[in-house]
Amino acid sequence: MRTYCSRILFGALLLVIGIGYLGAALQLWDFTIFVPGWWTAFLILPAISSMLHYGLKISNLFFLLFGAYLLAYANEWITFRISWMLIGAVCCIYLGCRILFGKKVTYYEYKFF
Structure with missing residues (x-):
């Protein structure tokens, strides 16, 4: 029901x-x-829900911060613009640190599709 x-x-x-x-x-x-950037709720709310159910993880923290950034940028609260090169660099640094210092990494852990 x-x-x-x-x-x-x-x-x-x-x-x-x-x-x-x-x-x-x-x-x-x-x-x-509501407000400009209302659609960022589709990133922010699932990230918060995931944090409440599964705890703080890097993936839900990333989506929360990215959604908050897009909301702030859409409302012109900030003027800093994130480029795809910056996102790629941060992802490479994270994956490199995860491989070097994290648990044993398998191929299936980093499937993007």
């Missing part, structure tokens, strides 16, 4: 958002949801 109710609520929410943006695209009305 709970799954059925959550499906109905989530579906209705997506329907309302879609109709709102359709009206805005057709210039029938002005439609915005």
Whole structure:
């Protein structure tokens, strides 16, 4: 029953958002949801949920910080822009430290797909 109710609520929410943006695209009305960068909640909320269920891990901390950065940048609270080269460099440093100092690493641990 709970799954059925959550499906109905989530579906209705997506329907309302879609109709709102359709009206805005057709210039029938002005439609915005909450604040600029609201979509970063799709990164921040699952990261917080993961922290509460599984504890603090580097992956959920990364998504939380990345979502918070995107929210702050969308609202112009900060002006620092992160480049893909910077993200790649940080990932290489993390993986290198994990391989050198972490537990035994297997190939299957770092599957990205």
